[in-house]
Amino acid sequence: MSFKIAIIGAGSVGFTKKLFTDILCVPEFQDVEFALTDISERNLGMIREILERIVKANRLPARVTATTDRRQALDGARYVISCVRVGGLEAYRDDIAIPLKYGIDQCVGDTICAGGILYGQRNIPVILNFCKDIREVAEANAKFLNYANPMAMNTWAAIEYGKVDTVGLCHGVQHGAEQIAEVLGAKSVHELDYVCSGINHQTWFVDLRLNGRKIGKDELIAAFEAHPVYSRQEKLRIDVLKRFGVYSTESNGHLSEYLPWYRKRPDEITRWIDMSDWIHGETGGYLRHSTETRNWFETEFPRFLESAGMPIDPARRSNEHASHILEALETGRVYRGHFNVKNNGVITNLPADAIIESPGFVDRFGINMVSGITLPEACAATCMASINVQRMSVHAAISGDIDLLKLAVLHDPLVGAVATPEEVWQMVDEMVVAQAQWLPQYADAVPAARERLSNARVKTREWSGAARRSVRSIEELRAEKSALKQAG
Template sequence: MSFKICIIGAGSVGFTKKLCSDILKVPEFTGIEIALTDINDHNLDMIRQIIETIVKVNGLPAKVTATTDRRAALAGARYVMNCVRIGGLEAFESDIAIPLKYGVDQCVGDTICAGGIMYGQRGIAAMLEFCKDIREVAEPDALLLNYANPMVMMTWAALDAGGVRTVGLCHGVQNGHRQIARALGVEGPEEVDIICSGINHQTWYLDIRYKGAQISRDALVAAMEAHPVFSQQEKVRIDVLKRFGVYSTESNGHLSEYLPWYRKRPEEIGDWISLDEWIHGETGGYLRYCTENRNWFEQDFPKFLEEAAVPLAGPRTDEHASWILEALETGRVYRGHFNVRNGGVITNLPEDCIIESPGFVDRFGINMVEGITLPMAAAATCSVSVNVQRMAVRAALTGDVDLLKQAMLHDPLVGAVCTPEEVWQMVDEMLVAQAEWLPQYAEAIPAAKERLKAPKVKTRNWAGAARLGVRSVEELRAARAAKEAAAGEGHGLGTKVMG
């Protein structure tokens, strides 16, 4: 088989290596071309060296190209993967820091909440450019596999305004699946069957089965609360499970910022989070994690290149991309959870929204399982986010500042913390700080600057309820070694399955 895959934002070095390694393990994919493109020439060169090394060491008949010319990379591509973070860590920093001045404490800030909404404004502006290039120079009817957050907003914009066949891909369902298996004391997630449905990062395990027997809510609560690690790390998820009756795909930190109840009082945030890993609720945790990893990779690149020279071995990861391409090209059926237009897949969510739900892939495309109904509480929570996403997407497509502010006002956590006047001023401040990545707001930003000369609300210099400092590479190495040692000692911790 000979076809071309283009990866936009390939400078996400670790993730690009994982995607490419999976693709290169598909036996039929001989003679393919992987075209890497990024605006960061330095990162692009690093990932080029790594992927070329993998191809050479394994004697694979694949071609690897790398260029900062996106249209050249897209020319003739059958599949396009989008892995960009528009604005990089600089814009990400303001996604976290500015809302903190108004009392909005986020762990991640990449899906909804203040940071996720602004991330979407930056990403959608770029997504429209990507789609234009795909329509003009890629293979006809090319498929865009979007990995970039905010997943829903980016996929929604590509489908509504980009004119490109698009599916959104995330690994939240797989991560939660593995965690549930561990909590139940099961050797591997393949022994546990799941049906998971909702919207990205608010997807719910509606049915969990082990050896054909359904795992009840009470059994899952008991397993999570008995687990020595999860009981401390996942307090928000366990609480929501008890109240909603279904478990969320998302980490404790992610879920806590999508809801109005757990991060609105600074003095209570600590009751719901864990600081042992960033993903469990730390203020700005993902920003710290990304910053540390960038620094680590810069220093340890020779080591990563050495690791790439080890022959490929073992099975592919559970990232969807390679499995989808394999199914489309060979007809071997693949079941996964995909982000697509609803259109009746979930009966109690709006038709136009982007949902994440089970589907099957074969030569005929991605075929979703229709007629799923969410529990009412889960549907209500998703619906609130859908309305925020819809307004945010429309604002990004039109440059409508009023609609952007209305989207921010209706965000669950922002609305729980801020007054309307605070929201209006916070959005002005974020628009000004991120102006270089927001071309659709170019005409509105001068007025925002003027308004900020006479602020109507006071802000504060606040680091958040649980902010940790960025560690040095040496500290990271020591922490990783300690974690690996602890993992070895604690191997097999868990509870027995309960029906």
């Protein structure tokens, strides 16, 4: 088979390489054209060099092109994959630092909460430009696979306003299933069958079967509490499991941001998180991790390039959905996964317009969702709080209505548990002014916001958060990797 796959934000080097090698694990796809595009010519050049090395080492007919001209990359593409981070680490630092001045402590800040909402405001105008190009120059009925966060907001905007066939993809469900299989003593995750449903980053394992045997709440709690690592790293998730009766897909740190109960006071934050890795709740943990990863790649690029000369091993194909979806659509080999799509009645007790994450099957006819799922009431209520924030955030991003944006932030569960309305209004002004270069829809609102800030009445503080760590140097990273290698 020969067709074109465009990857937007291809400078996300590690992730692009993974998607690329996954797709080439499909025997029929070895003659595919990969069109890479990114705003960073430097990153684009590095990833193109790596991918071309992979193609050459494996003697494949696949073609790799790279351009900063997005429309050129999208021209004639059958599939478009987005993994963009609009504003890069510069804007992301503001997503974490400015809310901290108002007492809002985020671990990731890329889905909802103050940081995730502003991230969506930056992304959505760009997503709509992607969609315009897809409609105009891509292959007819091209499919848009969105990996970029905030997943629900980006996918919502692409479907509702971009009018492009879009599916949102994430790996939280797979990672959660791997944990459950491990604590239950399974030899492989393939022994575990499950129905996982909800919204992205708040998806719930509502039915679990291990080798056909149904797993109940009490058995799952006991298994997690007996695990020597997860019992320490996933304290918050285990507490939610005890109270809700079902396990959440999302990591300890990420889940803590979507709920109003665990991160609203500094002394409570340290009680529920674990500092063994950023993902378990560290303040600004993903920002630190992303910064270190970028620095490591730029310094160690020759090693990355050298490793690209190894043969592709189909047995090491990852569980990222993209390659499996393309394989099912093109070959008819059925694939079951969990996908982010418009609800339209799939989950009975969530709104029709919401972007849900739920099971579906893919074949030549497309993505076919399993309908008629009803979430436990507490899970639905938690999802609803986020859906209402997402909806307002999307509408604010489309309209450029700064007052609606402030209402969206005010209704965020964690923000509302920490900040007063007056604090929220000033914080949003500060974030919009700081990020004005990436927020064209708010251009007319920025001067008034800047004027209000010059007469600001709310006192802020310089606070690094309840559990902040500094970005490690390359030398520190090398020493840690060496120690881990020696340990096992």
